[in-house]
Amino acid sequence: MTISRRLLGQGFAAGTAALAAPLVLVRPAEAQRAANTLRIAFRDAVPNVDPYFNSQRTGLIIGHQAFDGLVHRDPETFRIVPALATEWRWADSKTLDFTLRQGVKFHDGSPFGPDDVVFTINTIADPNTRTSTPSNYAWIQGAEKTGENTIRLHMKRPTPAALEYAALVMPIWPKAYRERVGPEGFSRAPIGTGPYRFTRVDVASGVEFERFDDYYQGGPKGRPAIQKLVARYIGDAATELTELLGQRVDWIWNMNPDQIANVNRMPYLQATRQESMRVGFLNLDAAGRSGAGNPMTNLKVRQAVWHAIDRKTIAERLIGGGSRVPDTPCFPSQFGCNAAAAVRYDYDPNKARALLAEAGFANGFDIELTSYVQPRQWSEAVQNYLRAVGIRANLNLMQVAAQIQRSQRGELAMQMGSWGSYSINDVSAIMPNYFGGGGDDYARDAEVTRLIEEGGSTADEAARKAAYDRAIRLTTERAYWLPLHTYVSTFGFRRELEFPTFPDELPRFYLARWK
Known part of the structure; x- marks a missing residue:
C-alpha cells in the first residue's frame, strides 16, 4: 500500500465502521405514501x-x-x-x-x-x-x-x-x-x-x-x-443513514459512497449518483486575518499544503463516482474557468517538507483545521496528509452555519468547505466570493480582485476570458485557495419514489412522485 492510500485509509476505515448501520431487512412502511407525504433528511x-x-x-x-x-x-x-x-x-x-x-x-x-x-x-x-x-x-x-x-x-x-x-x-x-x-x-x-x-x-x-x-x-x-x-435536520451521516434504513425518512443525499452497495441491497431502497457543480476546497489565510503569526501568510507554507495532499486519490477512492480534481478555483464547465491558465501542483510530500523547511518550519507547526464536510473521513484524510509532512492540523468539525459565521469574521487560518456556485455556470458565481474582498476572502489580493471585477464588468467574451485567465494564474501561483475535488451527489431513497436527478445539485421535490 502506498503512503497516499495508507494515509487515506486511516480516516476511511473509521468512517466506514461508523456508518455501517445494521442492514436488517424490515417490512416497507406504506404510511407515508398513503398519506402522500415525503420525509426528507438534511444534514x-x-x-x-x-x-x-x-x-x-x-x-x-x-x-x-x-x-x-x-x-x-x-x-x-x-x-x-x-x-x-x-x-x-x-x-x-x-x-x-x-x-x-x-x-x-x-x-x-x-x-x-x-x-x-x-x-x-x-x-x-x-x-x-x-x-x-x-x-x-x-x-x-x-x-x-x-x-x-x-x-x-x-x-x-x-x-x-x-x-x-x-x-x-x-x-x-x-x-x-x-x-x-x-x-x-x-x-x-x-x-x-x-x-x-x-x-x-x-x-x-x-x-x-x-x-x-x-x-x-x-x-x-x-x-x-x-x-x-x-x-x-439530522446532524451526521451515520444517523441519517440509520433513519433511512429504519424507514423513518424516505430520502437522504450525500451519504457515504461506500454505503451505496449496502443501500441497493435493500429491497425497499435505492441509491443513485450524479456529479454536481460543487467544488471542495481548502481556504488558506494568506492575508493573516486570523492573526499575524499565522503560518499561512507564508507563500512557501501554502505551496507546501498544495503539494502535501493527494487530491487525486481522495477524489477517486473517497468521493468516487467520477469526481475530478480541478486545477482552478472554479468548476470546469463555468464560463471563464480555464484550466490551462492555472499553475499545477503535483502530490509530492517530499517537496512539501522541503518548502516547510525553507519557510522556517522544519519541525512543522500546529494549526486549527475547521471543516463542516461530511462524511468526516474526507476531512480526516486531508488532516492525515497534512500531518504526514509536519503540519499538525487539529481538526475541528463544525456545523455549516457556525463555520460560515467564523469565516466571515476572519477567524479561520485553514478551513475546509465546499461551494456550489448556486448552480450558476459562470465563474462570477464563485471567484468574487473568495477573492472579491468580502467576508470569505482570505487572500485580500488587490490585483486579483481588480482582475475579477474587470472580468465581470464587460460583455466582451474575449476580455472576460483574458481577465479571468490572469486571475486564475495569480490565485494558483500564490496558492491561496486549494481546489480539492468536485462533488458527486449520492442519493438514497425509497424504491417506490420516482425522483429525477440533475447535474446542478438542486433536488426538485416538486418533480418527485410516489409510484
Whole structure:
C-alpha cells in the first residue's frame, strides 16, 4: 500500500465502521405514501430559510421549492424559460426589460405584481440589506416599474450571466407582507409563489411544506404530485443513514459512497449518483486575518499544503463516482474557468517538507483545521496528509452555519468547505466570493480582485476570458485557495419514489412522485 492510500485509509476505515448501520431487512412502511407525504433528511440546519440570507446549499434547496424568480433555468437543457415573467429583452448591455405574468398569487392569496419585483430587487441591491452572498447582487443598480405589467432592471455594468442569477438566486418577495412583518418575521413565516408553501419553520429541527394548489398555470415547476414535504435536520451521516434504513425518512443525499452497495441491497431502497457543480476546497489565510503569526501568510507554507495532499486519490477512492480534481478555483464547465491558465501542483510530500523547511518550519507547526464536510473521513484524510509532512492540523468539525459565521469574521487560518456556485455556470458565481474582498476572502489580493471585477464588468467574451485567465494564474501561483475535488451527489431513497436527478445539485421535490 502506498503512503497516499495508507494515509487515506486511516480516516476511511473509521468512517466506514461508523456508518455501517445494521442492514436488517424490515417490512416497507406504506404510511407515508398513503398519506402522500415525503420525509426528507438534511444534514445541516438552516438558520434563515429566506434565500437571500443564507449561503448554504440546503437553504437554496428549501427556497427552490417555495419561491420563484422572474425566469427559470430548465434543469435538463439549462435554457432560460419563463416564470414570473413571460417575456424579456435586452434594451442595451446594462438594461433588461421584463413583462410580468398576470394572475399569479402569493401563498397568502395576495396578487403578484410589478411592485413586488421592484421592491425585491431594490432591497437586495442596497448594500445595507447585507445579503449572505453580496457578490450575487453586486451587479444590480436597481429596478423601476415601467407599466402596469412591466419592469426594467438596471445593472451597474454589463452582466452576461444576469438571467442565470435571476433564475437561481433572485426569488421575489411579496412587498406588502414583508414590509408588514419585517425581515425577522418573514424568516419565521416566509411566503413565495412557488409550488410548495411553508407550513412550519423551525431553525433547529426542520421545515414542512404543503402543495400550493393555486400555483399559477404555466409555472415552470408544475403542480407537485406529492401533497406534503417534511424535512428534518439530522446532524451526521451515520444517523441519517440509520433513519433511512429504519424507514423513518424516505430520502437522504450525500451519504457515504461506500454505503451505496449496502443501500441497493435493500429491497425497499435505492441509491443513485450524479456529479454536481460543487467544488471542495481548502481556504488558506494568506492575508493573516486570523492573526499575524499565522503560518499561512507564508507563500512557501501554502505551496507546501498544495503539494502535501493527494487530491487525486481522495477524489477517486473517497468521493468516487467520477469526481475530478480541478486545477482552478472554479468548476470546469463555468464560463471563464480555464484550466490551462492555472499553475499545477503535483502530490509530492517530499517537496512539501522541503518548502516547510525553507519557510522556517522544519519541525512543522500546529494549526486549527475547521471543516463542516461530511462524511468526516474526507476531512480526516486531508488532516492525515497534512500531518504526514509536519503540519499538525487539529481538526475541528463544525456545523455549516457556525463555520460560515467564523469565516466571515476572519477567524479561520485553514478551513475546509465546499461551494456550489448556486448552480450558476459562470465563474462570477464563485471567484468574487473568495477573492472579491468580502467576508470569505482570505487572500485580500488587490490585483486579483481588480482582475475579477474587470472580468465581470464587460460583455466582451474575449476580455472576460483574458481577465479571468490572469486571475486564475495569480490565485494558483500564490496558492491561496486549494481546489480539492468536485462533488458527486449520492442519493438514497425509497424504491417506490420516482425522483429525477440533475447535474446542478438542486433536488426538485416538486418533480418527485410516489409510484
